[in-house]
Amino acid sequence: MTTWALCGATVLTPDGPLEGYAVVVENDRIAAVVPDAEVAGGCRREALAGGVLAPGFIDVQVNGGGGVLLNDNPTVEGMAAIAEAHSRFGTTGLMPTLISDDLDVVARAIASADAAVAQGVPGVLGVHIEGPFLNPAKRGIHDADKFRRLDEEAISLLTRPGPARRMVTIAPELAPPGAIRRLSEAGVIVCGGHSLAGYEQTIGALDEGLSGFTHLFNAMTQLGSREPGMVGAALEAKHCCFGLIVDGEHVHPATLRIALAAHGHEGVMLVTDAMPSVGGAQTSFALGGRLIHVEGNACRAEDGTLAGSNLDMATAFANAVRMLRVSPSTASRMASGTPARFLGLEREVGALAAGLRADIVHLDEDLKVGRVWLGGELRQ
Numbered sequence: 001m002t003t004w005a006l007c008g009a010t011v012l013t014p015d016g017p018l019e020g021y022a023v024v025v026e027n028d029r030i031a032a033v034v035p036d037a038e039v040a041g042g043c044r045r046e047a048l049a050g051g052v053l054a055p056g057f058i059d060v061q062v063n064g065g066g067g068v069l070l071n072d073n074p075t076v077e078g079m080a081a082i083a084e085a086h087s088r089f090g091t092t093g094l095m096p097t098l099i100s101d102d103l104d105v106v107a108r109a110i111a112s113a114d115a116a117v118a119q120g121v122p123g124v125l126g127v128h129i130e131g132p133f134l135n136p137a138k139r140g141i142h143d144a145d146k147f148r149r150l151d152e153e154a155i156s157l158l159t160r161p162g163p164a165r166r167m168v169t170i171a172p173e174l175a176p177p178g179a180i181r182r183l184s185e186a187g188v189i190v191c192g193g194h195s196l197a198g199y200e201q202t203i204g205a206l207d208e209g210l211s212g213f214t215h216l217f218n219a220m221t222q223l224g225s226r227e228p229g230m231v232g233a234a235l236e237a238k239h240c241c242f243g244l245i246v247d248g249e250h251v252h253p254a255t256l257r258i259a260l261a262a263h264g265h266e267g268v269m270l271v272t273d274a275m276p277s278v279g280g281a282q283t284s285f286a287l288g289g290r291l292i293h294v295e296g297n298a299c300r301a302e303d304g305t306l307a308g309s310n311l312d313m314a315t316a317f318a319n320a321v322r323m324l325r326v327s328p329s330t331a332s333r334m335a336s337g338t339p340a341r342f343l344g345l346e347r348e349v350g351a352l353a354a355g356l357r358a359d360i361v362h363l364d365e366d367l368k369v370g371r372v373w374l375g376g377e378l379r380q
Helices: 076-087 103-119 152-158 179-185 199-208 229-236 253-263 313-323 328-342
Strands: 003-007 010-013 016-018 021-026 029-035 044-047 052-055 057-062 091-099 126-130 165-170 189-192 241-244 268-270 284-287 290-295 298-301 306-309 360-363 369-374
Touching: 010 021, 010 328, 016 328, 052 328, 057 076, 057 126, 057 268, 057 313, 057 328, 076 091, 076 103, 091 103, 091 369, 103 126, 103 152, 103 165, 152 179, 179 189, 179 199, 199 229, 229 253, 241 253, 241 328, 253 268, 253 313, 268 313, 268 328, 290 306, 313 328, 313 360
Parallel strands: 003 044, 010 052, 057 091, 091 126, 126 165, 165 189, 241 268
Antiparallel strands: 003 021, 010 016, 021 029, 052 360, 284 290, 290 298, 298 306, 360 369
């Protein structure tokens, strides 16, 4: 049995930040969070020079990383490479995300996620199928030629039993009656996005089992004076979760601050919508035959259409503190605790608390990643 303690940094816990405390790790689990003075004398100490200790980040929307795009490599190896690339930025759990594709590619991605989880591939929690059940009028960078109905064949595939967490983003206004309920009851996490659904349609979908929204504000109906739209329904529904891409490109920071003021912090998840350039060296890459250029934190097609991001979760965390004006503790809930709960994994990951897996990230005073532990193992 290996026991050691991380000391010398502010510990971000579910109850708030703790000064002068240590995180004690035993094998792959957090054994305790205790005052420094209570760390057993024989316990090995890792001294940290300030900064903060936070639970490892959990990202539910990751299209690629390390030069790999999931659509091009929907395999266990592809998912492992993406997870490895993001781990250096503090992401210890993620949902590799498939952009709209043919149903046989969807099937391969689902099978690969199940295999990755069964094999214990570090960082892979499941798979996010973003499309192809979307509205062409809100396609964004998705290839509308890949779009299809959420029919019996698709529902059967999405609800196929497996060990991995499974998310799907759909345009709820195009779903057949009862489809959202069937998916939800089978354990699939159903999100709304790339949609023309109005407020009433979205409320109906929430009543049927819709539990989240993919990159709020982007590719959906907006909040208006006479039609609240999907954004209005999401902000009103306190029980739901939604992802925010905090890169200064997808949504104006003031709009995001207004969303937090309306909805509250609970239920808000930081996501990256990351592309292969994160953790890689590309300045451009191909997506469905289109050339995508990397420009700072953003990725764009030649016509200027946003195509995911070049954002990592450590930067998203820092941006939340600086752009959204939230505390590091709140940013931690948005980057770890809430996505863990959204995925039904809050008893396993998402917080620095006794009994949970020792997925830990150390950030320095400038909120830059210092070291990352996944299951108590040093990854960086």
